[in-house]
Amino acid sequence: MLSLQLLYENKTQFKCQLDDSKIDKNLPSLVRVYVSNLEKNKTSVILDEISSILPCSRVVGCSTSGVMFHGKQYNDKNLIVIEQFNDTKLVSGIIDYRNKTAKQVVQELKEQLNNQTVKAMHFFCGAQWVDIAECIDVFNEELPNIRLTGGIAGGDLSDGDIPFVFESSQIIDTAIVYAGYSNDKLNIFSDANISHEPISGVYSIDEVDGCYLKKIEDVNATDWCFEQFGIEKLEEYHDWQQIAENDELAKFPLILEGHHGVSRFLHYDAQNDLLSLYQMKLPANTKFRVGYVSPTRCVKECHEICLRISKQPVENLFCYSCVFRRLYLENCAEWELKPFENANICGAFMLGEIGWNFDCNELFNGTCVYFGIADREHYIYPDFSVFNDLYRVHTDDDKLVNFVLKKQSLAMTKENQKLLDKLLVQQEKSKQQLYLDSITGLGNTLKYTNDKKEINFDKMCLVQIENFDLLVSRLGQEKYHDLLRIAAKKIKEFLIAVEANDQIKYYILNDSTLFLAGGSLVPKETFIRHVDLMYENFQTIRFEDIKELLINRFIIVNSEKGLLESGILALKECQSLQTHYVDYSQIEFKSKESLEDEENILNVLNYAILSDTIIPYFQGIYDNEHQCINKYEALMRIEDVDGKIYLPYQFMEIAKKYHLYSRLSKRMIEKVFDLFEGSSFEISINLSVYDISYQSVSSYIIDKLSRMKNCNNFVFEILEDESFKDMEILKKFLTDVRKFGVKIAIDDFGIGYSNFMAIAQMAPDYIKIDGSIVRNIMKDDLCKKVLENIVFLGKQLEVKVIAEFVEDNSIQDEVLKHNIQYSQGYYFSTPTPYSSLNLS
Incomplete structure (x- = not known):
């Protein structure tokens, strides 16, 4: 997915910004246009200019009462949002609602969709149709699986103009305009910050006209x-x-x-x-x-939305907010945007907002509706620090x-x-x-932040529910919350009964973690006694008449500064320890410097992904029979803002830790495919368990191969040291790619615990002997024997063998003695960018 957001000034500026982006002007794209206080004739000029530059695009939009661009609000600007997809089909249309019922409008929309499976849809309505709420209700009945976002077109009440909607060059104020995404694999985020609190009993509207x-x-x-x-x-x-x-x-x-x-x-x-x-x-x-x-409700809901949005992929975040909200919430209107400034949030002010609320679409009034979309694993991490200044x-x-x-x-x-x-x-x-968690009634992290201004917390114990994922998957979120509520109550009542202390507070971090924080006036021995009592009584928590139990890990942290941050780090660092009681301060973990190095690499990874500085390097593979290089292996490199090149050992572990690996790998595979499609040279592409198991990557590979005329020059190297949890997934993938003539190699063979039967079932075309074996065959008899056995296995399975890490003439001579077909290493070729290969 490619996207571009900009404030439209003129045709020249628009074209220049497009040229600087990666948007292909000749491919289909969705262009959403939000005009602020603009006349129809001026809007028509803008639409014509956009269509002349993007002739294959679908253009939809509406008039608004203002726009948001990268977190700032404007009353007189025009916002353009362009989205371009590889695998997503776009649908759009316009329906004049004059003299039609809500049911007739929805029926006409269904006919226009023509049974296409649409996952989400922007939906704009001219401001004169008072049946829009009924239309949304009918939509929920007829098309319950489509998530709507959008609203009623806005404008300036004082100028007398009627708000309008448009599709391409057709501008009308009595119509519905829609634009939908057809792709089951799209990730959709939708939420609403309503912020309205009831203060009365229930009344009834008895008569209307x-x-x-x-x-x-x-x-x-x-x-x-x-x-x-x-x-x-x-x-x-x-x-x-x-x-x-x-x-x-x-x-x-x-x-x-x-x-x-x-x-x-x-x-x-x-x-x-x-x-x-x-x-x-x-x-x-x-x-x-x-x-x-309620401004305080606004902040609370915003905080909860931040928590939810950080847990699922979102590439572009957009919001439809009410013009009322901008005006009467004053400083609170900023809170809805501030946590997402780093995500360059954009949006439009409407006269009524449409969004998803409790499993159905709703027409809101005075609400901020969030809508996010992603076709890859990209996450937005809101800035939670903005919630520290709640006095505002x-x-x-x-x-x-x-x-x-x-x-x-x-x-x-x-x-x-x-x-x-x-x-x-x-x-x-x-x-x-x-300040309270709605499930357990315990104080949340906002409460902790507020309390620490009065209590100097310097010690903490985190109670992590180890079987959280298993319980949620078995019971569902609601029943798990019931258990969590009971467990929190048991812990709180037990500790109050044992020893009440105003300097020890209880909080909840998330659905799987509770924590105790102790003030500096509490001796460490007293705090440890608290923790020991909890551990003795709540290492496991059982429930009456319920077979399930909670298995808990206790982690003690001491720190005068960044206590909660240290606790969260401790949760990650202690995952591999085989104990349920850990004093983090007594264990040697990563130094501050190593953590800073990790953060620096994470920044480099994000830069490489956003700036597309993922660079394939290529190392030649020498054919010992024909005495020439006729194959290459593609090796990933990334480049930082200063042009420094990083090798996989510097970033790969962190990429996997922070769920960035699949994005790196997919882009790497895309580039190698593009460079070597139709080449006479054979090219090897490394695939890991992550690539084959992650549907987005594996589906892309199959789709790409199906579009090529000839795939015989591609080889997929499967990493032998990464075991598959589901061997059937691997077998199916290999079967699928072999249909296109792709060859298979087993990489790094000889390390780990090789499953020879599994290797035989995979029937590879090549086995690559791991470099740690090859580079030591001159000085280690065991390595030589392992090499001899791998060569023997290759002959038995009729598989060609490649020796990696051939670094000098003596190793190459030994390779030739064993009649190994191919050699790879610095003796023949160093990894180099494609431009340096000089391939004809």
Whole structure:
């Protein structure tokens, strides 16, 4: 997947930025255009300019009330997002909804899709269609497997223009426009930060007329507002900023019952003296609660989204947010973007947002919807440090309380007093919940961060649930959470009963790890006694009437600085230790310098992936019979920002540790295929267990081979020292690639514990003797005997043998004595870039 985001200025600037990117202008791509406060004729010019430069693209978009680009907000810019895929088919279309029911619109969309399997879809609606909410409900019934994202087109209320949508050059304000991704292997992330808290009992909308609300609780809707909010006079505003600053109704959304926090905002129509909703309607008998927009809830939900998004692949992160949200949340609007600044988050402000919420698509109002997509293993790591300054969100709560107090002074009623009381209670509850884990009720890492300002924590014990993955896979997330909740309660009650201490606090790190933190006033002996008691009683946790149990590992950490960070590092470092009780401070692990080296290599890896500085080098393989180099092995190298070249031994272990290996390998394979397709020279490509087991890589290989006219010059070298958990996967892969004429070699043969039967079943074309054996055959009789046996095995299996690490003439003479067919090593050839091979 390739992508480019930019703020459109003119055709020349657009073309220059495209030329500097890797986007191929002649291949299909999806271009999403978000225009801010722009007229239709000017939008048409931009669309024509884009289409002239990207003639094969699908162009869709809408007008907006502003855009976000790389974490910053703009009221008068136009955002362009270009996406180009290898294996994903793109679908798009436009449907005029005039004189059609919601069901008819969805049916027409289904017909346009023509049974194509679409996984996710951007979905934009002209601002005049009040049946959009019903349309989303019908969509969920008819197309339940497609995740929607998008919303109602936005614009500036004061200029009188009607918000519009468009596909290619067709611009219309009475239509639905969509663009979908057809690829089952795509990773889709979708989430919503709603941030609305209920503060009232349940009310009912009794009578409606289109968008207008006529009666609530059998009372005229406007009169109900006077009573509920203490509003002396309702006024209509025609500017978003005025609405945010002055419209009392915008402070209190209606939270719909049964929709997990989804809300609607009220609008006063002065001409008709009626209440309505913005750009949508609700049916009679709709149940709701009065709510308010809670800044602390906003931060809590943002923190939870950060945790979820870091666990799944995302290449591009986009958000559809509400224009209300930008205006009335003030400094909290920044919190939704700040953790993702490193990911260059972009987005658009809509009049209503569409996204995924609790297993179905929803039409939101006043919400920020996140949408991420990836066709490879790329992860976004949010910046959690932004959550340290939580005091910044309090001012918004204070403003809301002051607003209600002001209104009460104008019209005090019992209902109004209840509203204020519940508002104050709910605000305090929200602030408390911000620091609590919703499953266990224990303090979370935000609570720990807040507590350490008062308590100087210098010791910690992490309790890691060893069989977490097994339990979740067997029981499911919900039942596992039930066990975790019970376990946390047992531990907490036990320790409080044994020895209460205000300087020892209990927290939860994640679903698999709890931790205790002790202050500096607590003697280490006392803290260790706490831990010993826990270990004695909770090394395993059993449950009444439940066969499952939790198996726990206890890791003690001492550190005056970066205590939690040291604890997280200890979890990783102690994985291989065969004990359930570890004092990390008494074990020699990686030095600070080695950790810094690891971080530096990780930075180099990320640079190489993002900048595409993964470089194939090639080493010649000498044909001992024909006395020439007629084969090559491809060897991976990466280059850093300064042009320094790194060898696999410097980065491969870290690449696998941080799940970057498959991305390196796939790009390496792509480049070798492109360089040697149709070549007369045989080329070997190394494949590991990761490559063959990882579907994205193996599927790419099969697809690429199927597109080539001749694949006979390619050899896949399987690393013999990496055992396969599922031999059937390997056998199937070998069967599939051999259909295209590809040869198979066993690499590094002779080290590890060779399974000769497995090797025989693989029926390789080549066996490569590991270099550690070859380089020592002149001075180690055991190595010579091993070499002789491998050569004998090759003859028995009718497999050609390649000797690696042939570094001088004496080793080559010994290789020739044993009639080994091929030699590889510095004596004949050093690894070199393709440009230095001078292949004809």
